[in-house]
Amino acid sequence: MSCIETASRPINLPFVDSLAGQGNEIIRATMQGKIPPDIGSQLITALANQAKVIEIDELTKRIELLEQANEH
Numbered sequence: 001m002s003c004i005e006t007a008s009r010p011i012n013l014p015f016v017d018s019l020a021g022q023g024n025e026i027i028r029a030t031m032q033g034k035i036p037p038d039i040g041s042q043l044i045t046a047l048a049n050q051a052k053v054i055e056i057d058e059l060t061k062r063i064e065l066l067e068q069a070n071e072h
Contacts, residue, residue: 013025013026019051027040
């Protein structure tokens with residue numbers, strides 16, 4: 001379980017090893033009333049931003065590999 005501190009109380013979510021899985025846990029906890037809707041929304045936005053960072057990092061690595069292959 002990971003613990004996220006909010007202004008009112010900590011939120012405990014199971015650790016899931018994928019962004020999609022973590023998003024599902026956030027949505028589930030929000031729908032069950034364990035996370036306030038505004039905090040759930042902020043967490044989903046943070047996950048979406050993290051996905052963009054990962055995507056850019058992976059694309060950068062792929063481009064670098066292609067450029068290296070073209071040099072040989």
